[in-house]
Amino acid sequence: MQAAAQNGTSFVTDETLSENLWLRRVVLTQFRNYERAEVTVDARPVILTGANGVGKTNLLEAISLMNPGRGLRSASLPEIARRSAPEKPEAWAVAAEVMTEDGPRDVGTGRDPLNMNGTSRERRIVRVDGETCKSQQALAEVFSTIWLTPQMDGLLRDGAAGRRKFLDRLVLGFDPAHAGNTSAYDHALRERSRLLKAGNTDEAWLSTLEDRMARHGVAIAVARREMTEKLIDACAQTVGDFPIAGLALEGTVEGWLDEKPALLVEEDLRSCLGESRSKDAITGGASWGPHRSDLLVHHQEKDMPAALCSTGEQKALLLSIVLAHARLVMLERGAAPLMLLDEVVAHLDEKRRKSLFDEILHLRCQAWMTGTDANVFSDMGENAQYLTIKDGAVFLAHTGE
Numbered sequence: 001m002q003a004a005a006q007n008g009t010s011f012v013t014d015e016t017l018s019e020n021l022w023l024r025r026v027v028l029t030q031f032r033n034y035e036r037a038e039v040t041v042d043a044r045p046v047i048l049t050g051a052n053g054v055g056k057t058n059l060l061e062a063i064s065l066m067n068p069g070r071g072l073r074s075a076s077l078p079e080i081a082r083r084s085a086p087e088k089p090e091a092w093a094v095a096a097e098v099m100t101e102d103g104p105r106d107v108g109t110g111r112d113p114l115n116m117n118g119t120s121r122e123r124r125i126v127r128v129d130g131e132t133c134k135s136q137q138a139l140a141e142v143f144s145t146i147w148l149t150p151q152m153d154g155l156l157r158d159g160a161a162g163r164r165k166f167l168d169r170l171v172l173g174f175d176p177a178h179a180g181n182t183s184a185y186d187h188a189l190r191e192r193s194r195l196l197k198a199g200n201t202d203e204a205w206l207s208t209l210e211d212r213m214a215r216h217g218v219a220i221a222v223a224r225r226e227m228t229e230k231l232i233d234a235c236a237q238t239v240g241d242f243p244i245a246g247l248a249l250e251g252t253v254e255g256w257l258d259e260k261p262a263l264l265v266e267e268d269l270r271s272c273l274g275e276s277r278s279k280d281a282i283t284g285g286a287s288w289g290p291h292r293s294d295l296l297v298h299h300q301e302k303d304m305p306a307a308l309c310s311t312g313e314q315k316a317l318l319l320s321i322v323l324a325h326a327r328l329v330m331l332e333r334g335a336a337p338l339m340l341l342d343e344v345v346a347h348l349d350e351k352r353r354k355s356l357f358d359e360i361l362h363l364r365c366q367a368w369m370t371g372t373d374a375n376v377f378s379d380m381g382e383n384a385q386y387l388t389i390k391d392g393a394v395f396l397a398h399t400g401e
């Protein structure tokens with residue numbers, strides 16, 4: 001496999017490249033349109049083609065679920081189960097063999113047939129190397145994944161929630177504990193809102209929840225700040241034909257961290273939450289905390305906020321950030337993250353497409369890329385492997401020219 005960028009200027013050199021990380025086998029059971037499908041591949045990038053609706057995105061979604069969170073569609077557990085009317089949605093599972101520096105690892109996830117209640121409290125099962133794990137964090141410890149999908153096209157234009165989620169996924173690539181902090185914070189925030197809305201003034205319970213929000217919230221803000229700082233440097237060294245994305249993290253808690261140590265910021269957040277109870281009881285949510293922060297993105301060369309850029313320019317900015325992140329993960333964890341690029345390539349012009357392929361090959365990243373037309377991937381030649389999907393089965397298509 002080719003290991004050097006042809007015309008990129010990546011700061012990841014051949015000396016810093018080490019073992020790569022890749023999926024060798026993925027098995028889907030009762031997952032969306034798949035009754036059972038098995039895919040075995042090598043370390044090269046994977047090109048997935050097929051007609052509309054054959055299940056390309058579903059396969060990427062299955063891979064994305066082998067990470068903490070709700071996957072690339074933010075789906076609920078019952079929604080994913082294969083609907084084969086008149087039966088009701090049931091259990092589903094995804095399993096994979098991941099090749100890592102430490103050898104092959106087995107990861108798996110799915111809906112627990114013994115605990116299917118369809119409520120938000122239902123949790124998916126996570127298994128790593130045959131052991132059932134207490135939290136999804138165990139998945140992030142094995143490998144990290146980053147994705148871009150057509151649903152993310154409005155990410156730089158729409159509300160801040162999507163950008164926070166995007167940034168949190170980038171943080172996870174470095175810090176598996178971030179998954180625990182975000183879910184503990186969200187849980188405490190929801191519980192506090194519920195109590196306040198119900199007019200409950202139980203001081204001890206509210207203080208406990210606000211203490212949790214302060215501790216996990218400041219940990220989230222610290223991690224997001226560190227990630228943004230690293231990304232600012234990495235984005236400045238963009239490769240090939242991608243624009244430089246200027247980044248800034250906007251948020252009150254992040255601002256406090258510029259001025260004082262994390263422990264004092266925790267105290268400030270705790271007391272602000274305590275003081276805003278009556279207001280929050282009326283407005284819902286919480287007036288303070290990292291759930292109100294935003295990742296601001298700017299097109300440096302045009303000196304233009306990303307939201308005012310064209311759809312193609314916004315996509316190029318997002319890819320520029322994702323590639324910068326992959327280079328950072330490569331340097332810090334020794335292997336680039338898995339990349340899931342759904343319907344991304346067809347929308348790039350030829351120069352950018354080539355830059356993307358060069359960087360993917362340079363980083364030895366197993367990128368899974370989908371499209372309806374295999375021709376747009378022809379520059380990959382034999383550096384990639386080609387799969388096609390038909391009638392719920394995945395086949396090896398051809399080896400590229």
Ligand SMILES: Nc1ncnc2c1ncn2[C@@H]1O[C@H](COP(=O)(O)OP(=O)(O)OP(=O)(O)O)[C@@H](O)[C@H]1O
Binds near residue numbers: 079
């Ligand atoms: N829970 C489910 N059970 C059965 N089928 C489902 C379920 N959820 C989605 N599907 C079906 O899976 C099919 C494949 O969807 P998917 O989004 O993966 O297609 P795709 O190949 O990416 O298509 P496109 O090229 O149009 O983006 C769709 O026809 C959809 O209706």
